Every structure is written in structure tokens, then in C-alpha cells.
Amino acid sequence: MKKLITAAVFAFASTTAMAQPVGGTDLFALLDADTNQVISAEEAKVHEPVLAQFDILDVNKDGQLSADEFSLLAKG
Numbered sequence: 001m002k003k004l005i006t007a008a009v010f011a012f013a014s015t016t017a018m019a020q021p022v023g024g025t026d027l028f029a030l031l032d033a034d035t036n037q038v039i040s041a042e043e044a045k046v047h048e049p050v051l052a053q054f055d056i057l058d059v060n061k062d063g064q065l066s067a068d069e070f071s072l073l074a075k076g
């Protein structure tokens with residue numbers, strides 16, 4: 001199951017590189033107040049669902065959410 005999710009995330013990332021951003025990507029841009037391409041814990045406070053899952057979404061535990069990490073949110 002984990003393998004399937006990874007594949008789905010990879011496919012999602014590949015698609016968004018070429019296609020128009022949808023849903024989560026717009027939210028990412030909205031939350032990324034300083035436009036440094038990552039969501040800090042401070043920026044996540046604006047959106048409760050992101051803040052609630054921040055630690056889970058922060059896969060590499062660097063205290064920030066990259067676009068790839070953030071895309072996991074939309075998957076539920």
C-alpha cells in the first residue's frame with residue numbers, strides 16, 4: 001500500500017510540472033507567505049488542517065513542508 005501511495009505522489013508531481021495547478025497547489029501558494037517554496041510551521045497556522053497534520057506531512061522532519069510533502073495532504 002505504501003508503494004502505491006509513493007507511486008501516486010510521484011505521478012501527481014510529474015503531472016503538475018506540466019499541467020495547470022489544481023486544488024492543493026493553489027493552497028500551497030496561498031500558505032507560502034514568503035514564497036520560499038516551503039511551508040513553515042508559522043505559515044501552516046493559517047490553515048488548521050495543515051497545522052494538524054504538519055508533523056505527519058513533514059516526512060524529512062526539517063520543520064518545513066515542501067511541495068511534495070504538502071501534496072500528501074490532498075490525499076487525505
Ligand SMILES: [Ca+2]
Binds near residue numbers: 031
Ligand atoms: Ca514559506
Ligand SMILES: [Ca+2]
Binds near residue numbers: 057059061063069
Ligand atoms: Ca520537510
